[in-house]
Amino acid sequence: MKKLIGLSVLLGSTMLAAGALYAAANDMPDWAYGIPPQGQPPNPPARDDGKMLSVPGSNLQFTFNKIRGRVDNDTPNRTAPADWFPNEHPALPQIVAQGDQSRGIVACSLCHYPNGKGRTENASPAGLPRDYIIRQLHDMKDDMRVSGERRKGNTQQMVSFAKAMTDEEIVQAATYFSSLKWTPWVTVRETNTVPKTRSQGGMMIPLTGDRAGTEPIGERIVEVPVDAVQTETLRNEHSAFIAYVPVGAVAKGKEIVTTGDNGKTIACATCHGDDLNGLGSVPGLAGRLASYNGRQLYDFKVGARHGDMADLMHKVAANLTNEDIIDITAYLASLPAPASVAYTKTAQQ
DSSP, X not given: OHHHHHHHHHHHHHHHHHHHHHHGGGGOOHHHHTOOOTTOOOOOOOOOOSOOBOXXXXXXXXXXXXXXXXXXXXXXXXXXXXXXXGGGSOOOOHHHHTEEGGGTEEOHHXXXXXXXXXXXXXXXXXXXXXXXXXXXXXXXXXXXXXXXXXXXXXXXXXXXXXXXXXXXXXXXXXXXXXXXXXXXXXXXXXXXXXXXXEEETTEEEEOOGGGOOEEEOOSSOEEEESSHIIIIISOOTTOOEEEEEOXXXXXXXXXXXXXXXXXXXXXXXXXXXXXXXXXXXXXXXXXXXXXXXXXXXXXXXXXXBOSTTTTHHHHHHTTOOHHHHHHHHHHHHHSOOOOOOOXXXXXXX
């Protein structure tokens, strides 16, 4: 009986914690999580028409299904997704190149790209500290890192991948992505109006045709591909992003990030380094996608992330408003990444 009472108390406290977490949903910055705008019609399923597709700068060609690592339109079977620029990165470990369909693990390179830059709906692991990546995968595996927005389905998918990965595969993936050089991936533009958008799997894409137009930016960041076809259809890892941010956001973000003088947080450089490109096993923030940094701050704020070092961020994020998060992430995205030399196969041989 005591065990049952104890279990009841434990489950009750867990449910209360979850309730507190999701009670914050009314204050959720939908822009950071790629939540579809209200009334958005379902996106039509994309199908392979058998054509061979190409991207600028690559002499390779792939079908639509091959780009996504699919066998065909009618089965869930997967192969290794297309790698447009294999000479620009080291050899991919199997877990990165192919995943493991028998365990439900999708290739890391499908979502995060072979160059590790990722996209707005996921993360950019390129150049992050190896120990940090290992720690995050173990936090997901141990249910200490989830999403503060329960509609963010691909975060839960990532948790399931981490749970299925072996410790060796975690180390292999972390070693690979940490070996890559981080280079700028997003251009920040201050503006009062932005393109109307739709959400495609958590990535915001400008509307086209009769639905195209502009609207006030409001209290949000609108981060979209420079070329939606290159990014979404072709998954071209050379095709970058634009972050439209409110006018004045970068300057206000700099004030918070560099001094903490708003009384709500501490200067980020204290832990992330003077140039915000990381310090030891603490990740870099400079030049990273605003959507990712925005939702991580919110996840810390509502207690969705725990584990070694993550708990230190709770106090930092606790009193941040959504406007603060917009300003901070706008400033961080505007910063230059560390100077680096792109990988070339010749240089490695």
